[in-house]
Amino acid sequence: MSKKKRIIIIGGGAAGFFAAANLDENKYYVTILEQNSDVLQKVKISGGGRCNVTHACFDPRELVNFYPRGNRELLSVFTKFQPGDTMDWFETREVPLKIEKDNRVFPTTDSSQSIINAMINEVKNKNFEVKTQVSVSEIIKQDEDYLIKTKQGDFTADIVIYTTGSSPKSVKLIQNLGHKIVEAVPSLFTFNIKDALLKDLPGTSFENAEVSIPSLKTEESGPLLITHWGLSGPAILKISAWEARNLAKLKYNFDIEVNFISKPISEAEEELKDFKNSNPKRSIGQSKIFDVTNRFWNKILEINHIDAEKQIANLSGKEMSLILENLCAKKLKVTGKSTFKDEFVTAGGVDLKEINFKNMASKILPDLYIAGEVLDIDAVTGGFNFQACWSEAWLISQHLNSN
Template sequence: MLDYDVLVIGGGAAGFFAAVNTAKQNPGLRIGIFERGNTVLSKVKISGGGRCNVTHAEFVPNTLATHYPRGEKELKGPFHFFMTAETMDWFESRGIALKVEADGRVFPESDSSQTIIDCFLREVDHYGIDLKKNHAVRAVSQIKNGWKLATTQGDFSCCKLMIATGSNPKIWKMLENIGLDIVSAVPSLFTFNIIDDRLKDIPGVVAKNVFVEVLGTTLNSDGPLLVTHSGLSAPAILKLSAFGAIALANLNYEFEIRINFVQQHSADCLQTLLECKPNYSKKRLVNTPLYELPKRLWSKLLQAAEIPVHTSWADVSKAQLQALSNQLTAAVFQVHGKSTFKEEFVTAGGINLKEINFKTFESKRFKNLFFAGEILNIDGVTGGFNFQNAWTGAYLAAQELSKVQ
């Protein structure tokens, strides 16, 4: 007799969601979750600065899919069955009040990821799911009526197996050993390390709507830009790092970017500056930042344009304004390396998507073997999209996992 009907490897978001929804579909099943460490849901704990960004308020499947640099095509179908609205309903039906913030991110009203963790633990307890910690899986093998697992705590067997271990290189290697095609991992969602006088001593400054491009490539993005102690971050950079994950890795994270701080006004930037001369003639440039740019950033760009701090609009030359226009619309920065975005470490890479039936998230080659979450070569930009991938894949897999005779 098999030890479990359904066994889930990985005590994270996708693993718990798969186990709980499988149990809900078929409460009589013997279901287990094996976690290699002594804590579960650790990524849920730190998500969104400890608030847990559960999803993103985008309700059109095809539009939602565009937020995935890898997986856009494959997720369109699944999103028609389970996406944002279903995710929010799932949590709210279990007493978790949610809120949508101005940028579309969805959080529990408690502003605490523990609310989500406690919900999952209650569900696991309610359905009698066997949660085992410190059970690291060393090998999996297909047997006549299911799967056999070798773990640090002994051998176990199951009819159906779900693997939701995220970017775990040991598991990737183990799956490669049984014949699955694995796409090598590279980091995604990272910030840019830049040493430049224009960014010195102004961490925390935000430019609201910039356009950023990587020189020598077709990569570009737009959105808010944040100056950090080590360089640049915020959505404009994070989107670029996600969609350019492979290309930027190939450049060894040494490249140049060009930033347009005034993308809505770049065509007439110089003309606007020239028109300010009579309008602000007695004022100093340093005291009259334009385009809603933060004063500290404006001051840095004036320095880069070699406009002295005491210069008035009456005295500034056309050549100086041309130099300022260049800084505003086409400022070039040298990137030297990357840094992890907060505690969120996301990778591009994982199981080749050609291996997966996206109606059920089952392996095409191995019967009764399922996957969900970041173990697949799917990754989203920041804002709740990676969790939505986990919820969707786990939910659809659960519909099939629950069909045990």
């Protein structure tokens, strides 16, 4: 039997651990090097400590629509390992999962520790080594193998799996090996907006709003939330992810238009007129016409100097159009961004043209595999970033196991 090969996995996060958990211990000696004192730290804090493992979307063609960068490349990856496979993997290892009503998938324990334990046990059972607080300073390709230099001593490997996440230092290491890097910019952020309409209304939410950035000819819809600093919620996060590069170029100063009720002005005008005709004596402030909170409705009246006590029959044409404009076509100025700390995601990383997506191998160097957030792939929130990690890691392990 041929000699066992040595694999070093650099980075003990989701992709690194999942690759190790699926590698054949009869073929390989595997060592995971993690620079922090704990492995799987992002898995631990994700989903508020519950771990949003994946998303219940089982059609690869649909799934790739949640990835602003990497959607084309991931299609073939997801045809080989998709969320249903992830769910099977954990469930066969005694981690039951549940699908919540927004299709996010969590362990039924509501604790990320269940997910962490499943992977750690798998790696332990294979007698693979996990070394924490080992920070890699350099990777050198030698004739037959790789030399991995760390302050804790040097390691040699026949094969390197690089799954470090997207920290600037780890991107630099891979760049030094000859890989081209697409510069990182923030993705998934909320918009800072100062506007009288939003003032004093943090916590107010809209079930389905439309947000557009006219200068970029782009729009998104979904739940929207007013915060202390401006606007957040899925509609904003989605548009920030898809337009991450363009918004960085605009230095986060741009105009948006919001339709809080997702209805064309003409349709909203009809509803307002119908209500006015059938409830002429109702005061404007007490009129529940649209699906918005009472506070938000009254804030529209207040900033447009419309007397809330006035009977709706006496609403002038000008006042009507002011109300409709604020509801369906409110122009707002964005003057910056705020980032979710625990959901922090960047757009950028290793150029995807240099990766073979059949097995996640580097096209630049032999026996080097790259997966996870260090690649120029990112997704909106909801378990998609993890799913990319699981699928990529699975491809690496299956390819190496079949060699």
